[in-house]
Amino acid sequence: AQKITQTQPGMFVQEKEAVTLDCTYDTSDPSYGLFWYKQPSSGEMIFLIYQGSYDQQNATEGRYSLNFQKARKSANLVISASQLGDSAMYFCAMSEYNTDKLIFGTGTRLQVFP
Amino acid sequence: ETGVTQTPRHLVMGMTNKKSLKCEQHLGHNAMYWYKQSAKKPLELMFVYSLEERVENNSVPSRFSPECPNSSHLFLHLHTLQPEDSALYLCASSQEKGGRVANEKLFFGSGTQLSVL
Numbered sequence: 001a002q003k004i005t006q007t008q009p010g011m012f013v014q015e016k017e018a019v020t021l022d023c024t025y026d027t028s029d030p031s032y033g034l035f036w037y038k039q040p041s042s043g044e045m046i047f048l049i050y051q052g053s054y055d056q057q058n059a060t061e062g063r064y065s066l067n068f069q070k071a072r073k074s075a076n077l078v079i080s081a082s083q084l085g086d087s088a089m090y091f092c093a094m095s096e097y098n099t100d101k102l103i104f105g106t107g108t109r110l111q112v113f114p
Numbered sequence: 115e116t117g118v119t120q121t122p123r124h125l126v127m128g129m130t131n132k133k134s135l136k137c138e139q140h141l142g143h144n145a146m147y148w149y150k151q152s153a154k155k156p157l158e159l160m161f162v163y164s165l166e167e168r169v170e171n172n173s174v175p176s177r178f179s180p181e182c183p184n185s186s187h188l189f190l191h192l193h194t195l196q197p198e199d200s201a202l203y204l205c206a207s208s209q210e211k212g213g214r215v216a217n218e219k220l221f222f223g224s225g226t227q228l229s230v231l
Contacts, residue, residue, distance in 0.1 A: 035219070043202060045222035082222070091157070101170070102220065104157040 002106035003027065004094050010075045011093070012108050013082045020067070021077040023092030023107045034075040036066065039089040048090075051075060068071035117141045120223035121207050122142055127195065128231050135190040137205030145210035145218065146178060146188040151225070158204040163188060168196050195230045212216045 005024045013019035025034065036048040051059045051066045059066045067076040075094075079086055092105045117140045127133050148160040161230035163182040167174065177199075179191040188205055202225045208218035 037220075037222075043204075043206060043225040043227070045206070045220070047221070049217050050219060080183060093157075101160075106154065106156050 003103045006092055006108050008108045011108055013112055015112055015114050016081055018080045019082055021090050024093045025073050027096055029096040029098045033095045035093040036077045036089045057100045061073035084112050087112045104110055117221045118205060118223035118225050122226055124227045124231045130191045132231055134202055137188040139186055139207040141207055141221060143207040144185055145208045147206040148190050149204040151204055158164050180230055186188045187211060197230050200228055
């Protein structure tokens with residue numbers, strides 16, 4: 001079974017608009033962490049934001065926020081006020097306490113246009 | 115200097131060649147990783163080293179041989195590769211608190227784009 005599902009292979013957004021990138025996950029482990037990474041064309045994966053399964057509030061980091069809906073097992077990334085430099089691949093990932101592994105989704109390619 | 119440096123950035127090799135990928139981290143981290151990124155597939159964890167000891171070998175073929183001589187350096191030795199091994203190979207490091215690696219924020223290098231002919 002796929003642990004991390006990103007159903008949007010590609011997304012377009014206009015500059016200065018907000019965009020939501022979807023991520024759903026599957027785990028029976030009560031203790032887990034959720035991550036989002038950005039991969040620009042240079043190849044480097046850049047950490048954006050982290051949400052722990054026991055965190056009561058949604059994580060925020062600047063223009064990035066994570067819409068954590070535990071019952072629905074979703075961890076969508078919201079980027080506010082999109083910039084041209086946000087154009088990149090975005091990967092959702094999950095770590096489970098019991099397996100001690102970080103598992104990635106297939107990614108969503110975001111393109112920001114002027 | 116960036117936190118995690120990988121060399122070379124690009125590598126083309128024949129199936130009978132032997133080559134090595136190098137990764138160096140300047141962050142003082144204790145854990146280092148190799149990931150394989152193929153087109154349209156999730157990143158695949160290959161190896162994890164914690165304090166220079168291999169803690170994870172994710173069913174990787176023996177034609178890939180990792181080496182971690184110290185906590186700052188990680189190598190991936192390649193021998194008799196197949197065309198399907200062509201991919202972006204990413205190195206990462208993490209602080210590794212409390213002996214567990216999966217809940218750590220990873221810092222990645224820019225990768226080595228490998229083409230096997």
